[in-house]
Amino acid sequence: MSLYSAEALVLRARPLGEADVVVTLLTREEGKVEAVARGARRGRSRLLAATQPFTESRVMIWRGRNMDSLSQAEVVHSFRGLQQELTRLACASYTAELLDHFLGEREPHPALYELWRETLHYLSRAEGRTPLLKGVHVFELRLMRILGYEPEISRCAACGGELGATLRFSLGLGGALCPQCFSRDPGASPVSAGTLALLQRLADTAWDRLHVVELGPWAPEVQRLLWAFIAFRREGTLKTREFMELVCGAPEEGVNNK
Amino acid sequence: MLYAEPIARLIGEFSRLPGIGPKTAQRLALHVVRMPREQAQSLAEALVAVKDRIIHCSICGNITENDPCRICTDPGRDPAILCVVEEPKDLVAMEKTREFRGHYHVLGGAISPMEGIGPDDLRLKELLPRLASGEVKEVVLATGPDVEGEATALYAARLIKPLGIRVTRIAHGLPVGGDLDYVDEVTLARALEGRREI
Numbered sequence: 001m002s003l004y005s006a007e008a009l010v011l012r013a014r015p016l017g018e019a020d021v022v023v024t025l026l027t028r029e030e031g032k033v034e035a036v037a038r039g040a041r042r043g044r045s046r047l048l049a050a051t052q053p054f055t056e057s058r059v060m061i062w063r064g065r066n067m068d069s070l071s072q073a074e075v076v077h078s079f080r081g082l083q084q085e086l087t088r089l090a091c092a093s094y095t096a097e098l099l100d101h102f103l104g105e106r107e108p109h110p111a112l113y114e115l116w117r118e119t120l121h122y123l124s125r126a127e128g129r130t131p132l133l134k135g136v137h138v139f140e141l142r143l144m145r146i147l148g149y150e151p152e153i154s155r156c157a158a159c160g161g162e163l164g165a166t167l168r169f170s171l172g173l174g175g176a177l178c179p180q181c182f183s184r185d186p187g188a189s190p191v192s193a194g195t196l197a198l199l200q201r202l203a204d205t206a207w208d209r210l211h212v213v214e215l216g217p218w219a220p221e222v223q224r225l226l227w228a229f230i231a232f233r234r235e236g237t238l239k240t241r242e243f244m245e246l247v248c249g250a251p252e253e254g255v256n257n258k
Numbered sequence: 259m260l261y262a263e264p265i266a267r268l269i270g271e272f273s274r275l276p277g278i279g280p281k282t283a284q285r286l287a288l289h290v291v292r293m294p295r296e297q298a299q300s301l302a303e304a305l306v307a308v309k310d311r312i313i314h315c316s317i318c319g320n321i322t323e324n325d326p327c328r329i330c331t332d333p334g335r336d337p338a339i340l341c342v343v344e345e346p347k348d349l350v351a352m353e354k355t356r357e358f359r360g361h362y363h364v365l366g367g368a369i370s371p372m373e374g375i376g377p378d379d380l381r382l383k384e385l386l387p388r389l390a391s392g393e394v395k396e397v398v399l400a401t402g403p404d405v406e407g408e409a410t411a412l413y414a415a416r417l418i419k420p421l422g423i424r425v426t427r428i429a430h431g432l433p434v435g436g437d438l439d440y441v442d443e444v445t446l447a448r449a450l451e452g453r454r455e456i
Contacts, residue, residue, distance in 0.1 A: 012372050017277045044433055049442035053372070053405045078444045083405065086412035093371040239374035246376065247413070 003071065006030055008059045009116055011096045013051050015041060023051045023070065024100060025059070028113040032103045035061050035068040047073050054079050054092055054120055081124030090247045091132045092123050094240040095139050102147060102234055111146050115139065122207050129248045133219070134202065134210055136244075140226050141203040149233050150203075151175045153196045158184045167191050169225060171232040195221045265291065317388070319364035319381045321346045329362060336360045338395040342385065342414060344368045344402060352400060360398070363388065368406035369413055377413055385414070389421055396424040403430050 006027035013023045021040040025033045040047040050057040050073030060072040082088045099116060103109070119139040126132045144150050152175025156163055159181050168177045168188035176196055177188055195218045202222075205213050215222070227241070261269065265287055272283035290298055314320070315327035322328065329335065329349075339360030343349050349362050365380040388394065397418050401407035415425045430448035432441055441449075 014373075044436065044440070046440065046442060049444040052444075055444075075443050078447075080444070080447070083408040086409060086416060089405070089409050089412065090371060097372055240371040243369075243371035243376055 002063050003060055004029070004063060005058065005060050006033075007076070007113070008033075008057050008073075009113065009120070010051060010053045010055050010057070011100050013037075013053055019045075021047075021051050022067075026099060026103070026113055026116060027059075027108075028110050029108060031106050031108040032100070033061070033068060033106065035070045037070040037073075040070070049078065050075050052078070053096060054082055056117065056120075079120045079124040082120065086247050087129055087132055088123050088126065090240070090244040091126075091136050092120060094136060094238065094244045095119055095123070097238050097240040098140070098143065098230070101236065101238060102143065109146060112143070115142050115146065118207055122210070130215060130219075131211070132248065133223070134213060134215060137199075137222060137226060138202050138205075138207070138210065140230060141199065144229070144233070145203065149174070149229075151199070151229055153199050153203075156181055163193075163196070165193065167193060167196065169196075171228060191225065192218065192221060194218045195225065198222055199225075261287075315364075318362045319366060319384065320349055320362060334359070337393050339398065340388070340394045340396070341398040341400050343400050344407065344410070348400065348402075358398075361394075365401070365410065368401055368404075368410040370406045371409070380410070382414065382417065386417060386421075389418065389423055394423060396426060398426050398428065400428045 006025075006029045008025040008027045011024040011026050011032070013021050016022045016036060019039050019041045021037045023035055023037055023040075025035060027033050037047045037051045039045045040051045042048070047070055049055065050059070051070070055075055056077040056079070057073045057075050059070060059074075062069045062071050079092075082092045095116065099112070103112070116139075119135060122135045123132060126135055141150070151157075151169075154163075155161065155176075156178040157170060157173040157175030158177055161178050161180070163176055164179050166179050167190070168182055168185075169175070169191040170177050170185035170188035172185050172187070176191065177185065182188065194216070198213075198215065198218045199222060201213050268287040268290060269280070269283045272278050272286045273280055275283075278286070290301075293301075311323050312321050313323070313325055315322045315325055315330055317326045317330045320327050320329065336359050340363055341352060341358055341360055342363045342365060343352060344365055344367060346364055349364055352358050352362070363381070363385050365382065365385075367375060367380055369375060369377055369380065389397070397414075399411040399414055401410045401414075411427055415427075418425050429452045430445065431452060432438070432445065432449050438446070
């Protein structure tokens with residue numbers, strides 16, 4: 001057995017036995033790691049606060065034969081803002097499940113760690129459903145980018161040529177199609193140029209500049225397209241999405257999406 | 259099979275209990291073998307009695323032998339204050355304080371989006387009709403101080419507040435007899451936030 005230290009964000013925590021917790025951590029150094037936090041449900045445990053979902057901690061972990069175990073943890077950032085608003089909590093849970101869904105164990109992705117940390121920072125301060133939704137979409141797009149699934153939205157995904165005024169989006173070919181390539185995927189669905197432009201802006205805008213991006217009338221289509229894209233890349237249902245829709249409400253059409 | 263069938267079956271049954279591994283199950287089963295017959299009989303009867311006689315209170319959701327439960331029918335309790343807890347064991351913990359003399363509402367769990375437990379899986383829909391009569395003036399949200407408990411409290415508050423009823427959340431703070439030095443930053447920050455004048 002060996003001991004290693006890591007910077008970690010808690011993806012999820014589930015109870016084990018009487019007083020233990022199994023935490024799924026996203027560590028900067030080792031990627032996704034499962035570890036047992038012994039006694040972490042007892043009121044006075046030092047591990048209690050550090051094993052709450054979304055908490056960022058500096059941790060010491062024993063590498064075990066079957067499962068690692070959390071030896072020490074010091075909270076770096078608790079993202080308390082998330083627990084003050086149900087909508088924030090719902091969006092953060094969705095990002096956690098998405099990460100858990102896409103990541104295999106022990107595949108280090110320092111960029112993903114950074115992305116989720118920034119996302120949690122943003123979500124823990126965002127006010128109102130539209131800024132939250134923007135944060136969620138930025139996370140989705142950048143997650144896809146880091147994992148190599150980024151949708152092609154600036155040129156034709158099939159021929160690489162310029163995109164015309166009439167557009168379709170192909171899940172199978174991974175992006176927008178120009179009219180000449182529509183036949184390459186008969187299942188491709190029509191998409192508006194505004195939606196593609198918005199996706200591009202969301203993907204490229206820095207977190208602290210996100211307030212200048214307006215979702216406008218394209219919000220519902222952006223959401224549908226991203227969710228279809230994610231579902232196409234990785235099968236399985238995301239339980240948190242339903243809850244996020246329940247507490248944040250269905251996407252609004254029209255003008256109130258500033 | 260190394261053990262005779264009845265013992266193997268008992269080991270199998272014990273190992274289905276939470277926190278009981280195969281080794282512990284074996285120890286318990288062999289202990290039962292050595293037990294006087296009356297004691298084993300009494301254990302078996304106690305198990306069956308729990309299944310036969312324990313029901314959920316139709317008002318508060320607590321586990322009880324009589325419906326409505328003892329707390330819901332107690333005339334000495336204050337009907338104006340209602341405490342919402344996750345599980346019956348939380349109700350027992352609250353009762354042990356002897357500080358609370360109101361009524362309860364047991365949700366039967368907490369919202370956990372990651373585990374797919376939503377508001378519809380809890381007894382939240384039974385809560386609103388209880389508040390409709392106007393008798394309840396304050397709802398105390400005593401769900402756990404973890405993410406699931408907070409999510410549940412926030413969701414419940416969202417449902418109750420439009421009714422014009424006072425909604426409070428139990429405080430987060432320091433354990434009695436603890437050492438400040440050993441308390442984590444998050445708890446300490448919350449304790450500071452919830453400080454009061456003495």
